[in-house]
Amino acid sequence: MGTVVAPLVSIVAGAVLGVTTLMGVISSQTGAPDQSPANAEAPALEYGTVSE
Amino acid sequence: MPTRSTAAPGTVSSRGRLPALLPTAWSLLLAALVLGPALGWGYVLSYDMVWVPRLDLRADTLGLGSALPRAVPSDAVVAVLDDVVPAVLLQKLVLLGALTVAGAGAAALVHERSVPARLVAATLAVWNPFVVERLVIGHWPLLVGYAVLPWVVVALRDRERPRLPSYLPLLLLLGSLSASAGLATAVAALAVGVRRSDARRTLVLLAWLAAANAPWVVAGLVQASTATSDPAGAELFATAGEGLLTGPSAALSFGGIWNAEVVPTSRTGWAGLAMTVLLLAAAAVGLLRVLRGRVHVDALGGLVVCWGVGTGLAVLSWAAPGALGRLAADVPGGGLVRDGSRLLGLAVPLVVVLVAVAVDALLERLPDPATRVLVGGVLALLPLSLMPDAAWGVAGRLDAVAYPVAYDDAREAVSRAPAGDAVSLPFVSYRAPVWNDSRRVLDPLGRYLDRPVVVNDELVVSGTRIAGEDPRAARVVTALDAPSPGERSALLREEGISVVVVEQIEGYPVPALEGTATLDGDLAVIELGAADTPRPSPTRRAAMAAAWLAWLLVPAGAVALGLRRRRQARRRTLGDTRRCARP
Numbered sequence: 166m167g168t169v170v171a172p173l174v175s176i177v178a179g180a181v182l183g184v185t186t187l188m189g190v191i192s193s194q195t196g197a198p199d200q201s202p203a204n205a206e207a208p209a210l211e212y213g214t215v216s217e
Numbered sequence: 218m219p220t221r222s223t224a225a226p227g228t229v230s231s232r233g234r235l236p237a238l239l240p241t242a243w244s245l246l247l248a249a250l251v252l253g254p255a256l257g258w259g260y261v262l263s264y265d266m267v268w269v270p271r272l273d274l275r276a277d278t279l280g281l282g283s284a285l286p287r288a289v290p291s292d293a294v295v296a297v298l299d300d301v302v303p304a305v306l307l308q309k310l311v312l313l314g315a316l317t318v319a320g321a322g323a324a325a326l327v328h329e330r331s332v333p334a335r336l337v338a339a340t341l342a343v344w345n346p347f348v349v350e351r352l353v354i355g356h357w358p359l360l361v362g363y364a365v366l367p368w369v370v371v372a373l374r375d376r377e378r379p380r381l382p383s384y385l386p387l388l389l390l391l392g393s394l395s396a397s398a399g400l401a402t403a404v405a406a407l408a409v410g411v412r413r414s415d416a417r418r419t420l421v422l423l424a425w426l427a428a429a430n431a432p433w434v435v436a437g438l439v440q441a442s443t444a445t446s447d448p449a450g451a452e453l454f455a456t457a458g459e460g461l462l463t464g465p466s467a468a469l470s471f472g473g474i475w476n477a478e479v480v481p482t483s484r485t486g487w488a489g490l491a492m493t494v495l496l497l498a499a500a501a502v503g504l505l506r507v508l509r510g511r512v513h514v515d516a517l518g519g520l521v522v523c524w525g526v527g528t529g530l531a532v533l534s535w536a537a538p539g540a541l542g543r544l545a546a547d548v549p550g551g552g553l554v555r556d557g558s559r560l561l562g563l564a565v566p567l568v569v570v571l572v573a574v575a576v577d578a579l580l581e582r583l584p585d586p587a588t589r590v591l592v593g594g595v596l597a598l599l600p601l602s603l604m605p606d607a608a609w610g611v612a613g614r615l616d617a618v619a620y621p622v623a624y625d626d627a628r629e630a631v632s633r634a635p636a637g638d639a640v641s642l643p644f645v646s647y648r649a650p651v652w653n654d655s656r657r658v659l660d661p662l663g664r665y666l667d668r669p670v671v672v673n674d675e676l677v678v679s680g681t682r683i684a685g686e687d688p689r690a691a692r693v694v695t696a697l698d699a700p701s702p703g704e705r706s707a708l709l710r711e712e713g714i715s716v717v718v719v720e721q722i723e724g725y726p727v728p729a730l731e732g733t734a735t736l737d738g739d740l741a742v743i744e745l746g747a748a749d750t751p752r753p754s755p756t757r758r759a760a761m762a763a764a765w766l767a768w769l770l771v772p773a774g775a776v777a778l779g780l781r782r783r784r785q786a787r788r789r790t791l792g793d794t795r796r797c798a799r800p
Binding site for chain 1: 354459475478481482483484486487488489491583584585587588592595602603604606612643645646647648649657676678679722
C-alpha cells in the first residue's frame with residue numbers, strides 16, 4: 166500500500182508547489198502597475214497612497 | 218485524552234542538536250532572502266526607516282522635543298548603540314536579527330511538534346505580508362517587537378513555573394522600542410502571563426511593563442501638544458483591501474496595510490487569495506483538532522486574546538474608521554490605534570500554532586519518513602511560492618545606499634552654526650532622493666544633523682493632508698509664510714531656529730531667508746543667528762529623567778535577578794550535595 170501512496174503523494178505535493186509557484190510568479194508580474202508620479206523630475210513628496 | 222505533544226511523525230522529529238537548530242537556520246536563510254540587497258554596504262532608507270551614520274543623543278531623541286514621541290525610545294537606543302557598533306552594521310543586525318528571531322520564536326512556540334511543522338511555523342512568521350509591508354514602510358521597532366512576541370509567550374505560558382523568568386524584562390524592553398510595539402508586547406504579556414491566583418506575579422509583570430514603556434508613555438503625557446491627532450488620519454490609515462481581498466480577509470492573512478505602495482504585487486492577484494484560503498483552511502483544521510481535544514495547546518486563551526486584539530482592531534479600523542478617528546481626535550494617545558493593521562502581528566502566534574497542529578495532522582497520515590520530509594518541505598515552501606516578490610529586498614523595494622557627501626558637509630556646517638535648533642527646507646516630511654533610487658523616505662536631515670531639527674509632521678496621503686501635532690512645526694510654517702526674508706528669519710529665530718538647511722527640490726520652492734550662507738551645493742546651509750531654544754519645563758525634565766531611570770532599571774533588574782537566582786540555585790545544589798554526603 167505504502168509503495169503506491171508514497172509516489173502519488175510526491176506527485177501531488179510537486180504539483181501543488183508547481184501550481185502555487187506559477188500563481189505567485191504570475192500574480193507578482195501582472196498586478197496593478199506601480200503608481201508613478203506624473204512628473205518623474207518632481208515626485209510628489211507624499212507619505213503614501215491608499216488603494217482605490 | 219489530549220496530548221501536549223503528538224507523536225512526532227517519522228524520524229525527522231528526532232530530538233537532537235540539528236533538528237533544534239534547523240528552524241533558526243531556516244529563519245536566518247529566509248531573513249537573508251527577504252532582505253537581499255538591503256544587506257549590502259550602506260543604509261536602508263524606506264519611508265519611516267531612517268538610519269544615519271551617527272545619531273546624536275539629543276533632547277528630541279530623549280522625548281523632550283515638541284513633537285509626539287514617535288521614535289522614543291528607539292532613537293535613543295540607536296544613538297547609544299551606534300557609538301559601539303557602526304550604524305551601517307547595526308541596522309543590518311537589527312533587520313536580519315528581527316526576522317530571524319521572529320522565525321525562531323514561532324518554531325519555539327511549537328517546539329513539541331515535528332521538525333517540518335516547526336519549519337512551516339518559522340516560514341509563516343517570516344514570510345508573511347505583515348513582515349514585508351512593515352519592513353518596506355520602515356517600522357523596524359514594530360518588527361523588533363513582533364520578533365519578541367513569540368518569545369514573550371514562551372516565557373510566560375508555563376503554568377508550572379510560578380516565577381517570571383529572569384530574561385523576561387529584557388524581552389519586554391526589546392519589545393517596547395516604540396509605542397505600537399510596546400502596546401503589542403504588553404497585550405501579549407498580560408494575555409498570557411496573568412494568573413488570577415497569583416496577584417503578586419501580575420503586579421511584578423505590570424511593573425516591568427510600566428518601566429519598559431515609561432519613556433514613550435511619559436513623553437506623551439508631558440509633551441507640549443495635546444497628544445491628540447487629526448481624525449482624517451484614521452480614514453486614510455484604515456485597514457485596506459489588497460487586490461481580490463477585502464480589508465478583513467487581507468487582515469486574516471496578516472495583510473491590509475493602508476499604503477498600497479508597500480503591498481507586494483503578488484498579494485493583489487490570485488496568489489494573495491490562495492494564500493489566504495490555504496492559511497485559513499490549515500488554521501481551521503488545527504483549531505478543530507484542538508477543540509476536539511486531540512491536541513493540547515499551552516496558553517491557548519492568551520493566544521486567542523492576542524489574535525482577537527490584533528485582528529479585531531484591524532477589522533474595526535476597516536469597518537468604522539470614523540470611530541477610531543474620533544478616538545484619535547478626543548483622547549490623548551488615541552492616534553496610536555489609527556493605523557488599524559499595525560498590531561496585526563499579535564494575530565500571528567495563534568495562527569502559527571494552529572497551522573503547525575494541522576501540518577502534523579497531515580504528516581501523521583503519510584506512510585513513510587521520506588514522504589513526510591517531502592510533504593513537510595513543500596508545505597514550508599508554500600508561502601514563498603505564493604509571495605515570491607517578498608524575496609530579494611521585496612523585489613528591489615529595499616536596497617542599501619550611501620549618503621551623498623553633501624550630508625556630511627551639511628552636518629559639519631550646521632555644527633559650526635550658533636546656538637539654536639535647525640530646520641530642513643522645503644518644509645515637508647518626506648523626500649524621494651534620486652540617490653535613494655527615488656524611494657520615499659522621511660527627511661534624513663531630521664536625524665543626520667547634530668542638533669534638534671524641527672520637522673514638519675503634517676502628512677500627505679493620496680493628496681489629502683493630515684494635520685501634524687507639533688505646535689512648534691505649525692509656528693515654523695507661519696514664520697515661513699511671512700512676507701519678507703527678514704521677517705521670516707526673525708520669526709524663525711524667535712522660534713529658536715538658528716540655522717536652516719535648504720535642499721532644492723523641483724516643485725517645492727523654498728522662500729528666501731535673510732542670513733549668512735555657510736555652505737552651498739546640493740544642501741545649502743544658512744545661518745540665521747543665535748537663537749534661544751525653548752527649554753522643557755523642570756517638571757517635564759524631571760518626569761522624563763524618572764522615566765528613563767525606570768527604563769534603565771529594567772536591564773539592571775534583569776541582570777540582578779538572574780545573578781540572584783543563579784546564586785540560589787548554586788546554594789540549593791550545594792545543600793543537596795551535603796545532604797547526600799552525610800552518612
